[in-house]
Amino acid sequence: MNTTTPAEAPVFAVDGLWKVFGPEKAAARVPGSADATGLSATELRERTGCTAAVRDVTFDVRKGEVFVVMGLSGSGKSTLVRCLTRLIEPTAGSLSIDGEDVLAMDAGRLRALRRHRAAMVFQHFGLLPHRTVLDNVAYGLEIQGVGRGDRRDRAAELVAKVGLEGLEERRPGQLSGGQQQRVGLARALAADPEVLLFDEPFSALDPLIRREMQEEVARLHHEEGRTMVFITHDLAEALRLGDRIALMRDGRIVQLGTPEEIVGSPADDYVRDFVRDVPREQVLTVRTAMRPAAAGEAERGPALAPATTVVEAIEAVARSGGPARVVDHGRCLGVVDDAGLLAVVAGLPATPGRGVAA
Numbered sequence: 001m002n003t004t005t006p007a008e009a010p011v012f013a014v015d016g017l018w019k020v021f022g023p024e025k026a027a028a029r030v031p032g033s034a035d036a037t038g039l040s041a042t043e044l045r046e047r048t049g050c051t052a053a054v055r056d057v058t059f060d061v062r063k064g065e066v067f068v069v070m071g072l073s074g075s076g077k078s079t080l081v082r083c084l085t086r087l088i089e090p091t092a093g094s095l096s097i098d099g100e101d102v103l104a105m106d107a108g109r110l111r112a113l114r115r116h117r118a119a120m121v122f123q124h125f126g127l128l129p130h131r132t133v134l135d136n137v138a139y140g141l142e143i144q145g146v147g148r149g150d151r152r153d154r155a156a157e158l159v160a161k162v163g164l165e166g167l168e169e170r171r172p173g174q175l176s177g178g179q180q181q182r183v184g185l186a187r188a189l190a191a192d193p194e195v196l197l198f199d200e201p202f203s204a205l206d207p208l209i210r211r212e213m214q215e216e217v218a219r220l221h222h223e224e225g226r227t228m229v230f231i232t233h234d235l236a237e238a239l240r241l242g243d244r245i246a247l248m249r250d251g252r253i254v255q256l257g258t259p260e261e262i263v264g265s266p267a268d269d270y271v272r273d274f275v276r277d278v279p280r281e282q283v284l285t286v287r288t289a290m291r292p293a294a295a296g297e298a299e300r301g302p303a304l305a306p307a308t309t310v311v312e313a314i315e316a317v318a319r320s321g322g323p324a325r326v327v328d329h330g331r332c333l334g335v336v337d338d339a340g341l342l343a344v345v346a347g348l349p350a351t352p353g354r355g356v357a358a
């Protein structure tokens, strides 16, 4: 999905960010204190009365990517994402959007930031119960200051965009949970923000509707290339949606990488355990499974793009009866054969000369 290059300026740049809850003076001392940074969350709470919800976190959100913040309950996901627009005030660190220092913004700039640049889509959208679907979406435009005539036209467009055509005159109470989420999404899109921040928007939905909404987000992202930051505690959701995933534990990012990097090369035992049950062949690609081409192999066999998943490659190799080539812009990067593909399925470490999984 992501077409950006690393060289492009990030949308959000976050460096050494901390959020410590607790008595103000004690909380302010935690980030700089060598003692406190070495303590576990429980030890820190016992010694200082403070909770370090976000601890020394550094990352960039790149233009056009879906950046997922994942972790178990209490790992600091919501706090971190709320810090991005200062819905929660960070305790220490630096933070910018498009190069502008967010921590230096006054109240007016902050309001503009939250309205126009980085709009949040919450799990509970707070739709206005007495207004119709169309009016709820138009309300998003009203607070943007869009005139009445334009509002209704634009709202109708957005309602159609999220697949609610024909339901414009219903009230939120007459909609399913998934449909309500779509209204909330349309309302957030109304602001045409540079970044959409999603806080576990689908966690209350049943699995089928949830899947449908994930596809909706993926489709919107694909169509518009809008930058998205998406919080979830659901690994499958993170893997499905994320271009990159920041995996949090106890306020820290324990690994930041593509789904393939996280599943294929877990940074530590915690991550390894986290991804243990993931069907590797659905996440890892032929980049991980390939080996260098032997003489003559670069010229024959089916050609696969580097982003082809192992499960897709298994089908191609089974059909052709021989190795497949991994080809990028006409160049053969390597080949995948049945042994390499099976090694991925079996979760075996990479053999020398084979792929990137370590």
Ligand SMILES: Nc1ncnc2c1ncn2[C@@H]1O[C@H](COP(=O)(O)OP(=O)(O)OP(=O)(O)O)[C@@H](O)[C@H]1O
Residues within 6 Å of the ligand: 021, 022, 051, 052, 053, 071, 072, 073, 074, 075, 076, 077, 078, 079, 080, 233
């Ligand atoms: N206002 C607050 N005062 C004190 N502690 C807080 C406050 N808000 C959050 N915390 C604590 O900070 C830690 C991180 O909370 P946060 O809500 O960011 O986690 P989360 O990963 O989003 O969890 P969940 O998935 O359950 O929403 C938790 O230990 C939580 O109890």
